[in-house]
Amino acid sequence: MTEALKRDYQLCEELGRGRFGVVFKAIRNGDTFAVKSIHKRIADSGDSLDAQCLLTEPKILKLLGSHPNVVNLHDLYEDDDHLHMVLDLCDAPDLYRRVTLRVFSESEAASVMTQLMHAVAHCHSLGVAHRDIKPDNILFDGQERLRLADFGSAENFSEAEKMSGVVGTPYYVAPEVVAGREYGEKVDVWSCGVVLYVMLAGFPPFYGETAAEIFDAVLRANLRFPARAFNSVSAALKDLLRRMLCKDVSRRFSAEQVLRHPWITSGGELGGGQSCGPVADKAGIAMD
Numbered sequence: 001m002t003e004a005l006k007r008d009y010q011l012c013e014e015l016g017r018g019r020f021g022v023v024f025k026a027i028r029n030g031d032t033f034a035v036k037s038i039h040k041r042i043a044d045s046g047d048s049l050d051a052q053c054l055l056t057e058p059k060i061l062k063l064l065g066s067h068p069n070v071v072n073l074h075d076l077y078e079d080d081d082h083l084h085m086v087l088d089l090c091d092a093p094d095l096y097r098r099v100t101l102r103v104f105s106e107s108e109a110a111s112v113m114t115q116l117m118h119a120v121a122h123c124h125s126l127g128v129a130h131r132d133i134k135p136d137n138i139l140f141d142g143q144e145r146l147r148l149a150d151f152g153s154a155e156n157f158s159e160a161e162k163m164s165g166v167v168g169t170p171y172y173v174a175p176e177v178v179a180g181r182e183y184g185e186k187v188d189v190w191s192c193g194v195v196l197y198v199m200l201a202g203f204p205p206f207y208g209e210t211a212a213e214i215f216d217a218v219l220r221a222n223l224r225f226p227a228r229a230f231n232s233v234s235a236a237l238k239d240l241l242r243r244m245l246c247k248d249v250s251r252r253f254s255a256e257q258v259l260r261h262p263w264i265t266s267g268g269e270l271g272g273g274q275s276c277g278p279v280a281d282k283a284g285i286a287m288d
Contacts, residue, residue, distance in 0.1 A: 002079040009075075009086065011035065021082065025089065033074060036085045040078075053152030058085055060128055060151040069119035071139065071149040090139035090147050095195070099135050103229075104199040106237055110268025112138075113196050114259070115146035120192060121255035123154075124185045129163060130154050133191035134172045135198065157185055170214040171204040175247050178215045186252050193244030200237070201229035205245060221247040236263040236270040 005011075009026040016023045021038040038054055061073035075086035095112065098104075104112070116138060123130055130137075132153040139147045153167045162182035166173070174190035176183040197205045205224070206217035223245050225238055240263045246252040253261070263270055 002077045002082075002084060005035070005075075005077040005084050005086075009033065009035065015091070025091075026086065032089045034087045034089045036087055038083045038085070040081055040083055054083065056154060057150075057152045058083070060154045061085075061087075063126060064123060064128060064151075067119065067122045069115045069146050069148060070122065071147045087149075088141060088147055090141045090149065092140035092142060092144060094136060094140065095138035095146075095199075096135035099198055099202065103202045106200070106234060106263075106268035106270075108268075109196060109199040109237075110264060110266075112146060112199065113192070114264055114267075116148065116192055116195070117255050117258045117264070119146070119148040120188050121259060123148075124188070124255050127156050127158055128154055129157050129185040130188050130191075131163070131167045132169060132172075133188055133195065134169050135195060138195070163187075170208075170211045170218070171206065173215075173218060175219050175221050176249060178218050184249070186249050186254065189244050189253055189255055189258065192255075192258070193241055196237075196244065197241055200233060201226070203229070205241075221245065234263070234268075234270045236261075236266075237268070240264070 009028045012025040012027060014022055015025055015034060021036065024035045024037065026033045026035045040054070058073060058076050061071070062076075064070055066072050071088050071090065073085055073087060077084040077086075116133075120130065120133070128151075130148065130151060130153070132150065133148070137148065137150040139149045141147055155163050155167075157163050162184055164182050166177055166180065168174075168177060168187075168191070172191040172194045174183065174187040177187055194204060194206075206214060206221070208214035208217050223242060225233070225241075230238070240253075240258070240261050243251075243253045243261070244258060258264060
């Protein structure tokens with residue numbers, strides 16, 4: 001591990017370990033951080049997608065700067081074997097963990113969605129699309145503030161330059177991505193709409209037993225509100241979901257439009273929606 005990192009930060013216990021590296025807790029001047037140490041060998045592994053993710057995340061995080069609802073990059077160190085990113089410490093349970101335990105009330109879901117859409121709007125204002133928004137990548141810090149994380153699949157976009165490539169996770173990916181067309185930043189709004197649906201229902205809106213079946217359901221985009229999950233959900237929330245999970249991209253809301261929707265501005269207090277019971281399914285099949 002680079003001497004500069006060890007000089008600047010007190011490295012503490014390991015917080016997690018994955019395919020590409022390790023996350024440690026670190027302390028500097030009494031403040032706590034997470035250090036994400038990534039094996040640089042993936043850049044030479046022959047997997048161009050993995051190599052791209054390694055290089056993309058720090059570049060994107062630098063571009064995004066500081067935002068209260070994005071995991072911020074504080075320092076970047078490099079040695080012969082690793083890239084070390086010093087990030088905000090998010091040690092509270094992530095949204096994936098939370099949606100596997102229970103469904104959310106409308107006011108709870110509105111609090112999460114408001115913070116998430118502020119993060120997404122910030123990214124889009126700087127020409128960045130996340131492209132892999134899902135509960136696993138929605139973290140919370142020690143103050144229970146939402147932090148959007150994992151920008152390894154992020155991409156720059158502009159009015160003149162659309163994105164391409166099937167990137168994301170089947171339950172959360174937008175139909176234009178599955179169809180193999182060029183697409184814009186509204187793919188993130190679709191993914192956020194799926195996250196919102198899962199928070200309220202406990203299962204995804206477009207379901208299948210395999211990735212292929214899920215993709216077929218996403219392409220059909222037949223949005224339903226089963227009575228067992230949505231009987232007490234407000235009309236305003238259903239309206240917002242229809243506008244976020246709209247197959248017609250020209251009619252789909254932008255992140256800024258979501259933030260201006262009455263259900264969001266009222267904090268989910270337009271009626272209906274109490275927290276009730278366990279979830280039926282955890283919505284997260286990885287697309288490898």
